[in-house]
Amino acid sequence: MKVALHTGQLGQPVPGGIGRYVEGLLHHLPDGGVQVVPFGGTRWRYQAWHRLRRPVAAPGIGADVMHAPSLAVPPPGRTPLVVTVHDLAFRSQPDCFPPRGRAFHERGLRLARREATAVVVPSRFTAAEVEAAGFEPARVHVVPHGIDAPPDPDPGEVAARLGGMRVSPGGFVLFVGTIEPRKGLDVLLEAYAAVREARPDVLLVVAGPRGWGTAIDLDRPGVVAPGRVGEADLDALYWGALALAVPSRSEGFGLPSLEAMARGCPVVASAAGALPEAVGDAGLLVPPGDAEALAGALAALLGDEAERARRAEAGRHRAARFTWVACVEGHRHAYRAATLGAPPAPGGVAGLPS
Numbered sequence: 001m002k003v004a005l006h007t008g009q010l011g012q013p014v015p016g017g018i019g020r021y022v023e024g025l026l027h028h029l030p031d032g033g034v035q036v037v038p039f040g041g042t043r044w045r046y047q048a049w050h051r052l053r054r055p056v057a058a059p060g061i062g063a064d065v066m067h068a069p070s071l072a073v074p075p076p077g078r079t080p081l082v083v084t085v086h087d088l089a090f091r092s093q094p095d096c097f098p099p100r101g102r103a104f105h106e107r108g109l110r111l112a113r114r115e116a117t118a119v120v121v122p123s124r125f126t127a128a129e130v131e132a133a134g135f136e137p138a139r140v141h142v143v144p145h146g147i148d149a150p151p152d153p154d155p156g157e158v159a160a161r162l163g164g165m166r167v168s169p170g171g172f173v174l175f176v177g178t179i180e181p182r183k184g185l186d187v188l189l190e191a192y193a194a195v196r197e198a199r200p201d202v203l204l205v206v207a208g209p210r211g212w213g214t215a216i217d218l219d220r221p222g223v224v225a226p227g228r229v230g231e232a233d234l235d236a237l238y239w240g241a242l243a244l245a246v247p248s249r250s251e252g253f254g255l256p257s258l259e260a261m262a263r264g265c266p267v268v269a270s271a272a273g274a275l276p277e278a279v280g281d282a283g284l285l286v287p288p289g290d291a292e293a294l295a296g297a298l299a300a301l302l303g304d305e306a307e308r309a310r311r312a313e314a315g316r317h318r319a320a321r322f323t324w325v326a327c328v329e330g331h332r333h334a335y336r337a338a339t340l341g342a343p344p345a346p347g348g349v350a351g352l353p354s
Helices: 016-032 043-052 099-115 124-132 155-164 185-198 231-240 255-262 275-279 291-302 305-319 324-340
Strands: 002-006 035-039 065-068 081-084 118-121 140-142 172-176 203-207 223-227 243-246 267-270 284-286
Touching (some): 002 016, 016 255, 016 324, 065 324, 118 124, 140 324, 155 231, 172 185, 172 231, 172 255, 231 255, 243 255, 243 291, 255 275, 267 275, 267 291, 291 305
Parallel strands (some): 002 065, 081 118, 118 140, 203 223, 243 267
């Protein structure tokens, strides 16, 4: 099967979680027998695609399927179209998106509803969202993201990389994500200030680029902000953290939580969107937006080494269920459905861990 994959997200100033998803597809789809032909697009081309439905995104490729891995939806011409919808947070959390971004995503959603033969979503939560938005269940394929199995770390390399970021193993709580309103960093900073009163030795590391919205002041006691980090440094942060905090107001999947658990890093997350599906009973869940509850969960975890070890082991087992083999097979099924009109996997779910 030959798939034309839109990879324009990788050229964005902040590729974010969608960028990591696209990178994973590029790397793993060929292992499943899928020939991937990538094509890009600029911001101006996105506007032409959405408003004019031209030019045809990838003329001459001769692909069996065109896959838009986000709501930047190219005109597919006569090629069957598959669109990944990660979440509808631009509807459920409108204040967390700029007006221009909401309008862009709304247009993309309308195009996906009208033109996509198959729709891929990463969670049951998002499946329910898109079905409520008018997508027929027969078109919706639940395909959780895959997690690359991490190799055993070199403790010396981990320590050296962390030292370069002014932290040491076992001495910090970690946040990973784009710094923008939906990610709930304001709630985490309030919670961390409370935790720091009792544990001034524990730092908070904020790893991620700035997105849109009013800039959050990260020049605070105990806060280290290395910005966007490379893969090797991110890996070291996961291995070295006491816990990962995921205070998001909404998530369609929650990839950092799985990446952390795969590396034995316990997770404290808000019970928002698909995070309960991703974390399961391996992590600690708190009400979204509740800084006091988040502080309490972090303090309890930081003060109990045995509980951290138990959560770490449970997290490894949980994350091991989210494989790229299952993710690729789920995408292959969606591609086949787009070309042949096949139904989704039983229950509309392809390889979703319970």
